[in-house]
Amino acid sequence: MLQLLQSPLVGIVLCIAILTYVGRWLAAGYDSRRRTHGKHGPPHSMIWGSLKEMGAVAMANPRRVHPHVYPHLLRKKFKLDSVFFVDPWPFGYDPFIAVMDPAVAQQVSDYNAKKHYSMGFYLVPLLGHDDMVSANGELWKRWRTMFNPGFSTQHLMTLVPGIVDDVLVYVEKLNEHVEKGDVFRLEEETTRLTIDVIGKVVLDLHFNMQRGENPCIEALREQVHLLPNEGSQNPLEMWHPWGIYRRWRNDRLMKDYIGKVLDERFATKGSTAVKTERKRTVIDLALWNYVSGKEDVTELKNDTTTPKMDEAFKQGAITQIRAFLFAGHDTTSSTMCYVFHLLKKHPEVHKTLCAEHESILGPIETTADTIRSRPHLLNKLEYTLAVLKETLRLFPAASGPREGEKDLNLHLSNGEIINTEGFMVWLLHYGLGRNEEVWGPTVDEFKPDRFLPANAHKIPEGAWRPFEQGQRNCLGQNLALLESRVIMALVCRRFEFHLALDRLEEVMGDGSFYARNESFRKGSQEVEGEELYQILVGAAKPREGMPVRVTRLDGREG
Numbered sequence: 001m002l003q004l005l006q007s008p009l010v011g012i013v014l015c016i017a018i019l020t021y022v023g024r025w026l027a028a029g030y031d032s033r034r035r036t037h038g039k040h041g042p043p044h045s046m047i048w049g050s051l052k053e054m055g056a057v058a059m060a061n062p063r064r065v066h067p068h069v070y071p072h073l074l075r076k077k078f079k080l081d082s083v084f085f086v087d088p089w090p091f092g093y094d095p096f097i098a099v100m101d102p103a104v105a106q107q108v109s110d111y112n113a114k115k116h117y118s119m120g121f122y123l124v125p126l127l128g129h130d131d132m133v134s135a136n137g138e139l140w141k142r143w144r145t146m147f148n149p150g151f152s153t154q155h156l157m158t159l160v161p162g163i164v165d166d167v168l169v170y171v172e173k174l175n176e177h178v179e180k181g182d183v184f185r186l187e188e189e190t191t192r193l194t195i196d197v198i199g200k201v202v203l204d205l206h207f208n209m210q211r212g213e214n215p216c217i218e219a220l221r222e223q224v225h226l227l228p229n230e231g232s233q234n235p236l237e238m239w240h241p242w243g244i245y246r247r248w249r250n251d252r253l254m255k256d257y258i259g260k261v262l263d264e265r266f267a268t269k270g271s272t273a274v275k276t277e278r279k280r281t282v283i284d285l286a287l288w289n290y291v292s293g294k295e296d297v298t299e300l301k302n303d304t305t306t307p308k309m310d311e312a313f314k315q316g317a318i319t320q321i322r323a324f325l326f327a328g329h330d331t332t333s334s335t336m337c338y339v340f341h342l343l344k345k346h347p348e349v350h351k352t353l354c355a356e357h358e359s360i361l362g363p364i365e366t367t368a369d370t371i372r373s374r375p376h377l378l379n380k381l382e383y384t385l386a387v388l389k390e391t392l393r394l395f396p397a398a399s400g401p402r403e404g405e406k407d408l409n410l411h412l413s414n415g416e417i418i419n420t421e422g423f424m425v426w427l428l429h430y431g432l433g434r435n436e437e438v439w440g441p442t443v444d445e446f447k448p449d450r451f452l453p454a455n456a457h458k459i460p461e462g463a464w465r466p467f468e469q470g471q472r473n474c475l476g477q478n479l480a481l482l483e484s485r486v487i488m489a490l491v492c493r494r495f496e497f498h499l500a501l502d503r504l505e506e507v508m509g510d511g512s513f514y515a516r517n518e519s520f521r522k523g524s525q526e527v528e529g530e531e532l533y534q535i536l537v538g539a540a541k542p543r544e545g546m547p548v549r550v551t552r553l554d555g556r557e558g
């Protein structure tokens with residue numbers, strides 16, 4: 001063996017392999033430069049691409065600001081149009097077309113452009129292969145069709161009492177923080193709540209993360225933190241042996257845990273209950289579809305031994321369940337954090353919101369029971385919905401990376417037509433929500449009124465898309481908006497949250513991911529005057545997990 005390794009032939013083969021790899025890498029770089037040169041965008045050089053200009057913007061802003069913020073800052077700095085080209089090679093995967101124009105974004109979703117392949121790479125450690133968030137074509141369609149009924153408004157209304165129970169635990173915990181007067185990370189507490197909610201929706205399980213721990217969720221959350229994130233300026237971080245081991249271990253743990261739940265549900269319910277009960281949790285929908293797809297279910301019904309599930313189906317279902325657990329927790333908790341942050345900054349909005357809750361849901365003491373018995377009242381909270389929409393306009397939790405292709409042409413308002421082949425088409429909800437050409441002179445102001453039904457017609461079509469639109473829109477958006485309204489109805493009249501970024505040292509020992517890496521805290525800590533800027537940790541989250549103090553608004557017990 002040693003002799004073989006020392007032979008000149010092996011050396012030659014290795015050299016050829018390395019040279020081929022480097023050659024292909026350089027060719028990709030040249031291609032990226034060539035494609036982007038001369039196109040509308042920040043100043044571009046054949047040597048540096050857009051790197052110099054991106055670097056200058058990065059240097060003028062906090063080191064770990066979320067990548068979806070940069071194109072917006074570039075657009076403002078160079079007074080660019082709402083669609084432009086950026087060449088970040090050797091960073092990223094392809095040169096990209098930044099889209100912050102509603103009509104053009106709409107063209108991309110009407111075309112039903114494919115998810116960009118980088119999304120799959122990014123999500124594999126977290127979700128496994130072929131998850132429905134990044135999959136395309138028939139594979140995606142099959143899962144989406146299967147799970148759609150689990151997110152119908154009618155079904156979601158039946159979940160409201162369970163959501164209320166979870167939010168009441170959250171209220172209890174906030175009261176404990178009031179008593180202690182401590183500083184804590186609001187994102188952490190809120191994420192535990194949204195996990196409890198999504199656990200019921202997806203697996204019909206109560207994870208009880210607000211009062212305890214769960215190994216599967218711990219693994220999921222650690223996995224989120226091990227993805228390329230705010231620490232990924234160091235490309236070697238992904239290759240750290242400890243990180244590789246933890247990702248492997250977490251992946252196995254999640255697969256085993258969810259696989260066991262699936263097996264148990266399938267064994268206890270077998271086909272009979274799954275077929276007759278027609279429950280609509282994600283897991284039951286998966287099982288129901290599986291059982292219904294069988295040619296002969298009687299064989300399963302009469303089976304006295306434990307029925308076994310086809311392994312390929314099981315692995316696919318595990319991946320989708322992981323996708324729901326992931327997509328359904330931190331996006332919502334991040335949005336809630338920004339709602340509370342903006343309400344504190346805008347007391348007049350907070351007051352109007354509380355008045356709406358009082359008039360539609362009655363006194364706070366009876367609100368939980370009122371919502372449980374008359375959940376449809378949540379649909380009447382127009383101002384609450386407007387506050388949520390305005391928050392998502394300014395702080396969207398995600399964006400939409402799509403793959404350009406030969407037949408996908410973008411028709412710009414100036415008559416120009418852009419062919420997208422070879423580019424990533426990046427639908428940037430952050431930049432779209434902050435584009436003054438779309439939202440006018442009040443673009444930077446927090447004005448929920450713009451989303452009230454009387455004003456909604458003034459908003460250009462396709463301009464509000466934090467859940468994306470078209471066939472690949474967010475499957476969980478109705479759940480997110482419903483859950484958020486329950487939280488707001490039970491929290492906003494009780495508490496206010498005081499941002500405590502100046503008391504960070506009090507939470508640094510909490511062992512959370514946010515406590516890592518001191519170097520991120522050096523230099524400017526504001527983006528366009530906002531100190532609670534977004535960072536990338538799975539979703540776009542408030543930096544430092546939003547350290548706060550909480551006080552009671554009425555001085556009474558919550």
Ligand code: HEM
Pocket residue numbers: 115132133134144323324327328329331332335396397398399400401466467468471472473474475476477479480
């Ligand atoms: C405020 C909260 C949320 C926001 C802002 C949000 C945003 C988004 C966005 C922008 C997409 C499209 C991504 C793309 O175009 O590449 C998406 C997809 C998705 N979201 Fe959400 N989401 C939220 C909550 C949820 C919840 C609660 C669930 C729970 C089940 C969920 C499940 C999904 C799924 C399964 C997809 C993929 C849908 C498909 O491709 O067919 N999301 N979300």
